[in-house]
Amino acid sequence: MHTVAVLSLKGGVGKTTVALGIASAALRRGSRALVADLDPQGNATATLDPPLTEATLTDVLETPRLAVIEQALAPSGWSEDLDVLVSSEDLELLNEPGPNSRRLDNLARALDELTTSPPGDPYEIAILDCPPSLGRLTRSALMAADTALLVTEPTMYAVSGAERALEAIETIRAEHNPRLRPAGVLVNRLRARSYEHQYRVQELRESFGRLVMPTAIPDRLAIQQAQGACVPIHEWKSPGAQEIGLTFNMVLAKILRSSRAGRHRLDHEQPETAEGAAAVETAETAPDEPAAAETTSEFPALRELAEREIG
Numbered sequence: 001m002h003t004v005a006v007l008s009l010k011g012g013v014g015k016t017t018v019a020l021g022i023a024s025a026a027l028r029r030g031s032r033a034l035v036a037d038l039d040p041q042g043n044a045t046a047t048l049d050p051p052l053t054e055a056t057l058t059d060v061l062e063t064p065r066l067a068v069i070e071q072a073l074a075p076s077g078w079s080e081d082l083d084v085l086v087s088s089e090d091l092e093l094l095n096e097p098g099p100n101s102r103r104l105d106n107l108a109r110a111l112d113e114l115t116t117s118p119p120g121d122p123y124e125i126a127i128l129d130c131p132p133s134l135g136r137l138t139r140s141a142l143m144a145a146d147t148a149l150l151v152t153e154p155t156m157y158a159v160s161g162a163e164r165a166l167e168a169i170e171t172i173r174a175e176h177n178p179r180l181r182p183a184g185v186l187v188n189r190l191r192a193r194s195y196e197h198q199y200r201v202q203e204l205r206e207s208f209g210r211l212v213m214p215t216a217i218p219d220r221l222a223i224q225q226a227q228g229a230c231v232p233i234h235e236w237k238s239p240g241a242q243e244i245g246l247t248f249n250m251v252l253a254k255i256l257r258s259s260r261a262g263r264h265r266l267d268h269e270q271p272e273t274a275e276g277a278a279a280v281e282t283a284e285t286a287p288d289e290p291a292a293a294e295t296t297s298e299f300p301a302l303r304e305l306a307e308r309e310i311g
């Protein structure tokens with residue numbers, strides 16, 4: 001099972017949208033998937049619309065035993081192949097420093113339990129939807145993850161927000177989870193014709209080079225419509241939804257590729273197909289990527305990982 005944490009420093013930039021888009025792409029690919037909703041707001045849980053459970057992720061983080069995990073796990077309303085570890089408001093208590101937050105490596109334990117003794121067919125991917133901070137819950141996700149996907153909007157503070165999040169990833173990697181890899185920085189809500197957005201994407205590329213994903217998620221009403229109807233984006237019938245579905249396929253492929261490369265480097269791997277890229281209006285931002293070596297000097301360890309494993 002591959003585990004990806006979807007995080008950002010700021011709220012409302014599209015973490016849940018991206019987590020659900022990746023889940024939708026996994027289903028389209030025929031993969032069995034799990035979404036763990038670490039956000040006390042429970043937006044992913046609400047959109048995935050599972051039946052009521054006897055326990056929640058809060059119980060799992062307190063007692064990461066299979067019996068408890070099974071009580072917090074429910075099939076999503078989307079598909080039998082997508083389960084959700086449900087959120088609850090009291091997760092917030094674990095985000096604060098104090099006695100309740102001691103055992104945040106329990107998420108990693110719980111996911112290990114699920115890998116060794118899955119209640120049904122094994123999951124191929126677990127997607128961790130993080131709350132809007134770099135607090136303890138997000139750090140627990142980073143301790144459990146193989147890759148970390150950073151989501152940002154192309155706005156004024158995108159670079160400084162991404163810097164802080166990448167530093168958090170690097171700290172957890174160095175101190176707790178050596179297998180953690182940055183999957184990249186994913187720009188969401190891009191309006192490709194906006195000069196401001198183009199400028200901000202360029203700024204991100206100058207700061208983080210190849211860590212910035214070559215495809216961005218465009219700003220489309222279809223995303224809100226599909227979420228409102230609790231339907232995977234790949235099943236929403238509109239040209240905008242189709243374009244976004246293709247983009248998420250590419251994001252998922254990139255995540256899985258960076259994880260495979262983390263275990264044993266695949267030198268022959270190719271970038272996304274031209275067809276896939278052409279389907280995304282926002283791929284026009286990709287061509288003049290600056291070399292990572294020149295542009296991510298503040299993050300030598302990440303830069304090295306990016307050069308070896310991303311793209």
Ligand SMILES: Nc1ncnc2c1ncn2[C@@H]1O[C@H](COP(=O)(O)OP(=O)(O)OP(=O)(O)O)[C@@H](O)[C@H]1O
Pocket residue numbers: 008010011012013014015016017018039041043130131132188189190217218219220221223224227
């Ligand atoms: N690419 C997009 N196009 C249009 N609307 C979007 C897009 N991405 C996200 N949204 C909308 O923006 C709002 C915030 O998105 P989302 O809930 O995914 O952000 P978040 O980072 O998970 O928020 P939080 O930090 O509160 O958890 C939602 O209403 C969502 O439908």
Ligand SMILES: [Mg+2]
Pocket residue numbers: 015016017039043044129130
């Ligand atoms: Mg969210």
